[in-house]
Amino acid sequence: MTERRPIVHVVDDDDSVRTAVVRLLQAAGHEARGYGSAGEFLLGRSDRDAPGCVVLDVRMPGPSGLDLQEALARLEVPLPIVFLTGHGDIPMSVRAMKAGAVDFLTKPVSRDALLAAVRTALARDAETRSAHERLHAFRARYETLTPREREVFAGVVAGKLNKQIAGELGTAERTVKAHRAQVMEKMQVASVAELVHVANQLSGELGGFSAGAAKRE
Amino acid sequence: MTERRPIVHVVDDDDSVRTAVVRLLQAAGHEARGYGSAGEFLLGRSDRDAPGCVVLDVRMPGPSGLDLQEALARLEVPLPIVFLTGHGDIPMSVRAMKAGAVDFLTKPVSRDALLAAVRTALARDAETRSAHERLHAFRARYETLTPREREVFAGVVAGKLNKQIAGELGTAERTVKAHRAQVMEKMQVASVAELVHVANQLSGELGGFSAGAAKRE
DNA sequence: CTTCACCCTGCACCAAAGGCCAATTCCCGG
DNA sequence: CCGGGAATTGGCCTTTGGTGCAGGGTGAAG
Numbered sequence: 001m002t003e004r005r006p007i008v009h010v011v012d013d014d015d016s017v018r019t020a021v022v023r024l025l026q027a028a029g030h031e032a033r034g035y036g037s038a039g040e041f042l043l044g045r046s047d048r049d050a051p052g053c054v055v056l057d058v059r060m061p062g063p064s065g066l067d068l069q070e071a072l073a074r075l076e077v078p079l080p081i082v083f084l085t086g087h088g089d090i091p092m093s094v095r096a097m098k099a100g101a102v103d104f105l106t107k108p109v110s111r112d113a114l115l116a117a118v119r120t121a122l123a124r125d126a127e128t129r130s131a132h133e134r135l136h137a138f139r140a141r142y143e144t145l146t147p148r149e150r151e152v153f154a155g156v157v158a159g160k161l162n163k164q165i166a167g168e169l170g171t172a173e174r175t176v177k178a179h180r181a182q183v184m185e186k187m188q189v190a191s192v193a194e195l196v197h198v199a200n201q202l203s204g205e206l207g208g209f210s211a212g213a214a215k216r217e
Numbered sequence: 218m219t220e221r222r223p224i225v226h227v228v229d230d231d232d233s234v235r236t237a238v239v240r241l242l243q244a245a246g247h248e249a250r251g252y253g254s255a256g257e258f259l260l261g262r263s264d265r266d267a268p269g270c271v272v273l274d275v276r277m278p279g280p281s282g283l284d285l286q287e288a289l290a291r292l293e294v295p296l297p298i299v300f301l302t303g304h305g306d307i308p309m310s311v312r313a314m315k316a317g318a319v320d321f322l323t324k325p326v327s328r329d330a331l332l333a334a335v336r337t338a339l340a341r342d343a344e345t346r347s348a349h350e351r352l353h354a355f356r357a358r359y360e361t362l363t364p365r366e367r368e369v370f371a372g373v374v375a376g377k378l379n380k381q382i383a384g385e386l387g388t389a390e391r392t393v394k395a396h397r398a399q400v401m402e403k404m405q406v407a408s409v410a411e412l413v414h415v416a417n418q419l420s421g422e423l424g425g426f427s428a429g430a431a432k433r434e
Numbered sequence: 435c436t437t438c439a440c441c442c443t444g445c446a447c448c449a450a451a452g453g454c455c456a457a458t459t460c461c462c463g464g
Numbered sequence: 465c466c467g468g469g470a471a472t473t474g475g476c477c478t479t480t481g482g483t484g485c486a487g488g489g490t491g492a493a494g
Contacts, residue, residue, distance in 0.1 A: 090310045094321045097314035104311045146470060159408025161450070173450095175472050181452065191376025196413040363440060379481070392442050394482070401482095 006122050007052035008032045011041045011068065012084070013060040017107070021055060021084070021114070028115050038063040042071065049077055051129055053102070053121035055114070058085040058092060066092070069099055077132050080121035084109060138198050141187050149186070152179040156192060157199040223339050224269035225249045228258045228285065229301070230277040234324070238272060238301070238331070245332050255280035259288065266294055268346055270319070270338035272331070275302040275309060283309070286316055294349050297338035301326060355415050358404050366403070369396040373409060374416040 008030045012018040018034045025032035031052075035041035037060060054072065058065035065083060072078050083096050086107035093104040102124060103117040145153060148169075155165035155176075162180065166173040189195045225247045229235040235251045242249035248269075252258035254277060271289065275282035282300060289295050300313050303324035310321040319341060320334040362370060365386075372382035372393075379397065383390040406412045 088307055090305055090307060090321060090323050093307045093310050094314060097311060098320075103315075104307060106307050148471060157410055159410030163450080171471085172473055174474065177450095177452070178472080184452095192409050193374055193376030193413045196410045197417060200414060200417050365441065378479095380479095388441085389443055390480095391444070395442080398482070 004050055005031050006125065007050060008118055008122075009035060009041060009045075009052060009054045009079070011035045011038060011054060011060070011065070012057040013037060014057070017057075024111060024114065025055075025118065030118065037061065038065070038068040038071075041068070049075070051122075051125055053080045053082065053118060053125050055082045055084055055118065058083055058096070059087050066096060066099070069096065069101065073099065077125075077129055080124045080128075082114075082117040082121050084114070135201055138187070138202055142202065144186050145183060149179050149183050152176055153183045153187075153195075153199075156180060156183065157196050221267055222248050223342065224267060225335055225339075226252060226258060226262075226269060226271045226296070228252045228255060228271060228277070228282070229274040230254060231274070234274075241328060241331065242272075242335065247335065254278065255282070255285040255288075258285070266292070268339075268342055270297045270299065270335060270342050272299045272301055272335065275300055275313070276304050283313060283316070286313065286318065290316065294342075294346055297341045297345075299331075299334040299338050301331070352418055355404070355419055359419065361403050362400060366396050366400050369393055370400045370404075370412075370416075373397060373400065374413050 008025050010018055010021050010025070010032055012021065012034070013036055015036070018036070022032045022034045033044075035044060039062060041054075054068075056065045056068060063071075065081075065085070069081055072081065078100070080102045081096075081100075082102050083093070083104040084107065085092075085105075088104070088106060096104050102121040105113055105117060142150075142153075151169055152165055155168065160168075162173050162176045166176045169176070184190070184195065187195060187198060189198065225242050227235055227238050227242070227249055229238065229251070230253055232253070235253070239249045239251045250261075252261060256279060258271075271285075273282045273285060280288075282298075282302070286298055289298065295317070297319045298313075298317075299319050300310070300321040301324065302309075302322075305321070305323060313321050319338040322330055322334060359367075359370075368386055369382055372385065377385075379390050379393045383393045386393070401407070401412065404412060404415060406415060
């Protein structure tokens with residue numbers, strides 16, 4: 001895979017703080033880059049979805065750190081954020097944490113605390129990123145299914161018999177078998193168990209089929 | 218089911234604040250009870266796992282709110298916590314939020330903010346509680362499986378053929394079929410799809426079988 | 435010793451799933 | 465108008481899955 005080195009983005013309008021943090025991170029072996037404002041950060045990222053995390057000052061001229069957090073949350077794979085501020089208050093920190101921030105540190109921050117938070121953030125990013133990639137492959141395969149195949153897919157995952165599926169779709173059982181084989185082929189799975197497993201993971205994004213009982217009475 | 222009314226536990230050493238909060242909650246239609254200390258709360262709960270949530274002051278004589286939070290986290294179904302304090306700081310709020318607190322409010326708190334937080338807490342409790350109960354039933358059924366049946370269970374969930382399972386267990390295919398039927402019976406599912414679905418949910422607690430491919434080459 | 439739960443197995447039978455080959459109809463874009 | 469993908473259906477045959485019936489073995493508990 002593209003084993004890209006994670007990048008720590010440091011966004012702070014205070015030059016001295018920013019460069020100090022960047023150097024500290026680099027000294028600890030991280031790839032770090034500084035930005036003077038939220039806008040600069042958003043524009044300057046060539047690699048839109050490269051792995052990494054953000055160290056962010058809350059209070060800055062222009063868009064605040066919280067605004068930036070909101071913007072980042074809309075990315076496909078949102079970068080974890082470590083807040084770092086000198087003028088914060090409790091409601092602000094709570095809001096940031098509720099919105100998924102990894103940590104909310106106050107200046108002056110200890111070297112260890114910052115590094116620990118960054119490590120946590122990078123770890124979280126790696127996790128969500130790999131989870132996301134795993135699902136991405138399945139979603140891509142699902143996209144290749146024809147409408148009819150998707151219906152059969154749903155039926156199979158729900159534990160229905162070919163006969164039942166055929167009845168519901170108003171077609172012959174033989175047809176369902178054909179589609180079913182196509183589904184297994186396209187989804188690259190060898191057993192119903194695997195198919196269900198995949199479906200469960202995708203369920204959030206595809207509208208639940210939930211494997212609800214077949215309920216043949 | 219036991220549609221018990223959720224209870225809001227208010228823990229605060231300040232009598233006036235406590236009674237005020239309790240009354241406010243009761244006026245809003247909640248079942249609320251007050252406790253003067255963490256210890257009093259822990260001892261006074263007859264219904265160990267009744268639904269509800271906790272409104273908690275961080276700074277109290279004796280065990281602090283954060284200590285109590287830690288203690289609650291060890292319960293089978295931890296009660297969601299809304300912190301309410303007059304003497305908090307950012308690190309404290311961050312720590313509380315990281316530990317799963319629903320909100321961290323500062324005194325004086327607006328009536329609406331408190332009620333909103335309590336509503337959120339109760340909603341979260343109801344959710345985790347129902348999820349927990351759902352899994353509890355499955356776990357109980359899984360407990361009734363004999364060792365052999367569990368092995369077959371794992372095999373089936375992994376998408377293996379009866380023949381393969383038989384080979385691995387060193388028994389006849391017929392035997393596997395027998396166990397398999399028992400498993401379906403005991404787990405109260407009608408299809409492999411359902412079984413896999415259940416297994417996926419339990420996987421965290423049972424050591425993953427992950428439905429990894431059968432890989433018969 | 436008897437009872438009981440658990441484990442194992444054989445035979446037969448039916449239902450369901452899956453592979454192989456082939457053919458028809460519909461509809462879209464070139 | 466035509467090629468081609470999608471959807472559909474058929475038949476045929478093999479492998480699996482699921483059930484019923486019957487029976488045997490072992491170890492722990494009463």
